[in-house]
Amino acid sequence: MALTSSATGPLWIDCSPAARYHFREDHPFHPIRLRLTEDLLRLGGALGDAQIAAPDPRGVEEALQRIHRSDYVRAVKELSAASPPAGVEEQAARFGLEPDGDTPYFPGMHDAAASIVAGSLAAAEAVMSGGTLHALHLGGGLHHAFPDRGAGFCVYNDAAAAISYMTDRYGAKVLYIDTDVHHGDGVQWSFYTDPDVFTFSIHETGKFLFPGTGFASERGESSGYGACLNVPVEPYTEDDSWLACFEAALERILCSFRPDVIVSQHGCDAHALDPLAHIHCSMRIYREMPKLIHRLAHEWTGGRWVALGGGGYEHWHVVPRAWGLLWLEMTDHPLLREIDASPQGAKLPADWPRIVAAERPDELPRTWLDDTAAWTPMPRRAEIEAKNRAVLEIALQHLG
Template sequence: MALTLPASDPLWIDCSSSKRYRFNDDHPFHPIRLRLTEELLAASGAWDESRLWKPDTSIPHEQLEEIHRSDYLRAVRELSKPNPSQEAIDQAPRYGLEADGDTPYFPGMHEASAAVVQGSLAAAEAVMTGRALHALHLGGGLHHSFPDRASGFCVYNDAAAAIRWMNKEYGAKVLYIDTDVHHGDGVQWCFYTDPDVFTFSIHETGKFLFPGTGFANERGVNSGYGACLNVPLEPYTEDDSWLACFSEALEVVMRSFKPDVIVSQHGCDAHALDPLAHIHCSMKIYREIPRIIHRLAHEYADGRWVALGGGGYEHWQVVPRAWALLWLEMCDHPLLAEIDSSPSGGPLPADWPKLDSPRRPSELPGNWLDDTGLWTPMPRRSEIAAKNKEVLDIALQHLG
């Protein structure tokens, strides 16, 4: 694992092991997203094997035990067998792993889930040891898992494990930024009493969307009060309102908390085409999110930035573009100048994607960004924006 790269070069954490995290072919959380992203970057000339880092393949038992209860870990291991015992199957609903639920158990689940955790730990180690200023693990970002149960497609909470490791090993103050359309509940509750871990989640309001939490009055408790910020947005929020809320909130958090390192979760399901939510944003926010975080990481955290994947269920039209834009920003890739010079972002590579699948749409996007001029404007645009601003002001009250 010795590296010759200068610390300024970002690392891409190899996702080969994380791709084993696969419930079934019909499940919305599918590793095809990772392969399509890699293909897009390769076709764009932005795939550099020298930046690929293969994480340790051993199971990080100690880090899993820091986050998850021992009985839950035993249940996951038992349900991961090709033929789980009847007792384990009967207990599966208790641990959020129903065969017909959102997070069904599958053969090899423990090993695949542990590999996701190991990838995010590798990204954290790369940044904290100075091997790289920035590290990306797109296989990670499973933010809904709890100490005692799976939830929302998430078995083990890799983000929480990486944060806990950085805090414990380095005494680092960690800012966790979650831009998934679903509230980052598992990470929030894990650190709800911890003043050294700030959790910031911007998401569709839990009044209408899973997991039903993440309201502005969730601010931490005891010594952790004030180290938690939620910005719940109205359904059908569009780019300008989303970005205004995100930018203002994050600037306030940075000035207030002054983190040593940033961990960001890049679920890209706030896009209008995503089938599992109601936010109506375009690719514009997925160009701007990493740009904003990148700048603030250098202003406040000496550049230390760990980025993870997350949700996103429009596998072909949205996720590859969003995640490719994230990596291009982390690399300061020259292609960004071309993307930023055109309202459409310029054309995608003509030979992308190469992957053939019966689920491949008949039409795929031709450009990096969306032409929102062709979209029907939301009739309640001004009302939605005003409501979001009202909620943002309430959310920020405790940060001054």
């Protein structure tokens, strides 16, 4: 898996090919998120061409075969035609790709989804080969795809493909951390019996949110029992409770599992403004979670850390700042000191965003963090925090 880059520090895997992964203009999973994030970082002087690596698509077909069934990949390819063959469209529902569903098929779908897999494989190879300690592929993190079907806006499971690549080629023990507000089900079930892949997901409880799984009782099976941990939190969970659960679980996992590399998925839809969930966190968690992962990677995995994108459906107010904070942490950018010195963080570049779009809001955030002092306090805060602590205790029972 070759890379084209002159970078020596953390790598930004080029995610411009992911712009082709576009269901339709009004679909929540819109590639404008990627453009807005890159624009923010370039304007802030935090991303330059020398840090960007272009992945080689060779090896993607082999990676898909390790994760997805051949009949599913064949159906994806056939449904990717401008005019799919007769009879294939009738099978779209069977493969989770129906036109009126969450994950509708579209022209060029296979090539677009395969390019996302290529990017995550490139990040995995860059880290495991010793080319860099940290690599970020924001186009990736499509964690809901299953071996035989697409789901939750995800056609191919690039995260599972990258993990499988690292275990097969390098014999690595992999810790997968999923911070998306939706349970990382596709990755979990891909490695549910594998003792060398630990899957950890913190998310809104499946009692109220897609995909309806990710409960504390899901702990792995057979030889993989114990290598899975879920922390499903209550709706309207806020920063303090979310971060307390996240840190306690992650510290315990690392002491127990001792991985060789961390793969983290950074869906940023647990923010209070996200339209598809019910969690009430602020930008603070997107500053603190990467900081913790970064520290623990250097303590436990020699610094080896692959980060991927994921969900996040408040495209203008939330995603660019959250993903921007992730990259700033991965690169230990000096701007972090200024961000950490103020409750609202440093100011965003005055001319961001430079992107013109019909859906651009009239008002946009002007600081990296949120002014939560102006937010209305959540009712039942103590009850929600108590329920989250109780679930965390149950989730951790099987770890040493």
